[in-house]
Amino acid sequence: MTKGRLLIVAHQPSENTRRLASVACSAVAELGLPSVAARLLKPAEAGANEVLESDGVLLGTTENFGYMAGALKDFFERIYYPCLDHTRGRPYALWVRAGNDGQGARTSVERIIQGLGWRAVQPPLILCGEWRDEFTGQVAELSQTLAAGLDAGIY
Numbered sequence: 001m002t003k004g005r006l007l008i009v010a011h012q013p014s015e016n017t018r019r020l021a022s023v024a025c026s027a028v029a030e031l032g033l034p035s036v037a038a039r040l041l042k043p044a045e046a047g048a049n050e051v052l053e054s055d056g057v058l059l060g061t062t063e064n065f066g067y068m069a070g071a072l073k074d075f076f077e078r079i080y081y082p083c084l085d086h087t088r089g090r091p092y093a094l095w096v097r098a099g100n101d102g103q104g105a106r107t108s109v110e111r112i113i114q115g116l117g118w119r120a121v122q123p124p125l126i127l128c129g130e131w132r133d134e135f136t137g138q139v140a141e142l143s144q145t146l147a148a149g150l151d152a153g154i155y
């Protein structure tokens with residue numbers, strides 16, 4: 001039985017951010033854990049059903065205009081009330097890709113998540129400044145940590 005259904009909702013407007021999203025998903029498969037499965041969706045493809053069917057959520061966004069990407073905000077607007085009474089305590093983690101410090105995106109996500117009552121099980125990963133190839137490894141590690149935690153039942 002799959003006990004670790006990890007939903008990855010990632011905004012991917014550029015080649016770099018597509019790499020991050022892709023590695024977040026493939027890194028889970030590389031763990032080879034039979035009871036863990038990652039599903040990667042763009043925010044526009046994900047809705048309340050996908051969240052309700054998950055055991056953990058990994059969010060990826062760019063920072064746009066000092067806020068989360070509009071696509072991710074739209075996702076939250078669609079899932080907020082359908083999920084509100086059903087996903088409290090849901091483990092989640094977040095990565096932000098930003099040219100600047102990424103704090104606007106981070107806090108905007110955290111404010112909504114606070115309302116939903118989800119639990120941050122890892123500190124937010126802020127990938128800021130010029131692109132660095134090591135970002136992909138950091139996202140892979142975050143995703144694997146979340147997946148392994150779900151598998152072990154520690155969340």
Ligand SMILES: Cc1cc2nc3c(=O)[nH]c(=O)nc-3n(C[C@H](O)[C@H](O)[C@H](O)COP(=O)(O)O)c2cc1C
Binds near residue numbers: 016063067098131
């Ligand atoms: C409309 C728009 C607004 C943006 N606003 C910000 C911003 O406020 N702060 C920031 O650090 N980056 C901002 N960016 C840059 C994005 O965060 C950047 O495109 C994203 O991190 C992907 O970068 P990369 O593909 O070059 O790695 C903005 C990009 C767009 C398209």
